[in-house]
Amino acid sequence: MSFSFTDPRPNNKPAFSFTEPNPADLDEQLQAIADLAHEILRLTAEVRTQIRS
Numbered sequence: 001m002s003f004s005f006t007d008p009r010p011n012n013k014p015a016f017s018f019t020e021p022n023p024a025d026l027d028e029q030l031q032a033i034a035d036l037a038h039e040i041l042r043l044t045a046e047v048r049t050q051i052r053s
Helices: 023-052
Strands: 002-005 016-019
Touching: none
Parallel strands: none
Antiparallel strands: 002 016
8 A cells, every 4th residue: 555645736635646555465464463453352361361360
């Protein structure tokens, strides 16, 4: 995913172009984020268990 700024438009709104990522790359990145989130939740539960003991 990338974007680049261009010259401002007359209405003073910044302009930029946006390039979509390769869908396969996006799926891999989303899966990696989901895996990390699950691991964080698992470790948080483990720490809570240790604190209660």
